[in-house]
Amino acid sequence: MAYAKKEMENARVEHSAHSEEHFREKHLMLDPLPRGKMNEMVMESMHHTTWKFWVVFGVLSAVTVYTLFYSWGVMIAEGLGVAGVNRPVYWGIFLVNTVFWIGISHAGTFISAILRVFKAEFRRPFTRAAELMTTFGLVQAGFSIFMHMGRIWLAYWLMPYPNQRMLWPNFHSPLSWDLLAITTYLLSSTMYLFLPLIPDVAMARDRSTGWRKTLYKVLALGFRGTEGEWTHLRNAMNIFAFAIIPVMFSVHTIVSWDFAVATRPGWSSTIFGPYFVIGALHSGMGAVVVVLAIVRSTMKHMKYFIRAEHFDAIGKLMLIISMSWAYFFFNDYMIQWYGGDKWTKQLLHFHEAGPLGWMWFAMLILNIAIPWAILWNAKWRSIPWLISVVGIAINVGMWFERYIIIPISLSINRMPFTWRMYEPGIEIPLGIGTLTFFILLYMAASKLIPLIPVWEVQEGQMAHELKKFGRETVVTVSELE
């Protein structure tokens, strides 16, 4: 009896030693490399530029110049007549893209602020990759919203600025709220991107020469890594992490009010605030996964930093968000249907059975069926290409969702004489242009600033350890301060 007990004890020790090894292989936080080596790896991935990069960069530049800047120039010169928007569909793909890009930008803040506040440690290696998406996504949203204006050269009239005639913007208008919310979000998320970047550019400054040295010298603001500097940085980051969360929620809520406040059937829905926020997180997380998979496969040494565990963790988040989105979608339709307004009833019927009914069904498949089917499986959601497929599916699905809310819902109004379908014109190249410009900015950034927050990874590795609770070995994190 005693012999058997000892055997079992031995086996358990062996097993735990094995699983400890297994843990180290699997978790970045338990697999530390020398810090100099890690810094070097990040610097090399910034310098390491293959001919493929330049080919893609060149093609995307050409496409962007033609689709975004040339087409926009044509539209400014000719008027909005070159676009497909037409009565009664006054808002078309421009606004769809605006909502879409603001949605994409939500994931960065979600990952870096909410997960930081909740101490979800898996976020450490990819916060910057996500934050860059926030800033660049907002740039595209800005492009899209300015493109849609009839007289873009007078866009500054929407700003409250002192003038002799005492003219103010109309603060009753959701578009004025939009402008303030998006500007606040762009400024705060850019600052929040910059703060955790300081120690990394300081690292890059110490390891580079030439024009890069000058650039990083300016960006690092003289950061040397003294105790006082770290304390200040930590305080600033803590303040920003908490302060930016309400900003993030407010931005997409306010974007939803553009629709919810209007009297249109299909728009006037009280659930739109949280529905849009969760939709934004849905598309944003999908985009983060795609970006991470591309970064991991194209950039050097990124396989060390971004691992299956990260895709697994984001996959779980995506699954939960997809379920929440399904709830809000159902809620929105249920309450509109129950309202019994004859125009809304007509519109709901048009959504599913109209000429673009396929889009409605595709939206449900791409946003609910595909994520639930694939993300439920822990093994599947850890495979980068498979989860990127889910990410792309979600993004297409969410784009469809916004397309259904904006141009398709606008086709049906209370004056049946004016009912008309929307046929996009120059909106399509302009939309492609925002996408390619987003990728271009991202590619440029990946070569200019460290895409991986190395200091955060190193900090996490210092604080992580394996602890045994009874028989179980658990990865834990100890407080640094």
Add this chain to the structure above:
Amino acid sequence: MATLSDLKISEVKLSTEESGKWGMVIDQDICTGCQACVAACAMENNLSFVGEEDAGYGRSMHWIRIERFWEGEYPEVKMTPNQPMMCQQCGSAPCEPVCPAFATVHSQAEQLNLQVYNRCVGTRYCANNCPYQVRSFNWRDYERPEPLPNQLNPDVTVRRRGIMEKCTFCIQRIHHAQDQAKAEGREVMDGEFTTACAQACPANAITFGRMDDPKSLVSQLAKRQGGGKHLEELGTLPNVTYFKGE
């Protein structure tokens, strides 16, 4: 005495003063759908001539349109009365609060819904929020083929592209009549002038005038049995009354 601040917003909006100074009555039973009002409006208000291509795309610029509907399945179709549709000059207009630039505003003096063309930046939010779909957008700078430039109305601005425009109840005529009356030291008389669409209507289906004068023809007509306003359930307080017998 109750001051304005004692009143609730809904009461202010529904007070007689807000219910409209100028109004219109449209008798659909005698409207033949001849489109004379559409043409007269376009000429009076310097509307853009959009040309064949854009008109085919559905961008013809009009401040008034004649809506036609039919009932039943082909071949058993029954035409319903023609329905002229222009800005209803709402007392509580959905287009007004949503404009971020204050380009569409309520005129306190005229009780009309005005569009300040040179303040408009073209967000088109007002058009989306208009339940009557009567606001039109300038999609391009259209050329006026000869001899159309010769008949431009000097009392009305020529709008350029990228802005919203809409029916104004021919405010230039209102102002002209008011100036004339003021110079002669009297009130504007009923029937002294009318809008271009009402003037051009061969069947006299459109009547325009002061709603705040109980003796005026238009308020007498509006008081008849069977009149209705479009989408009254939205609380927009439109100033155009429609008559349609069954």
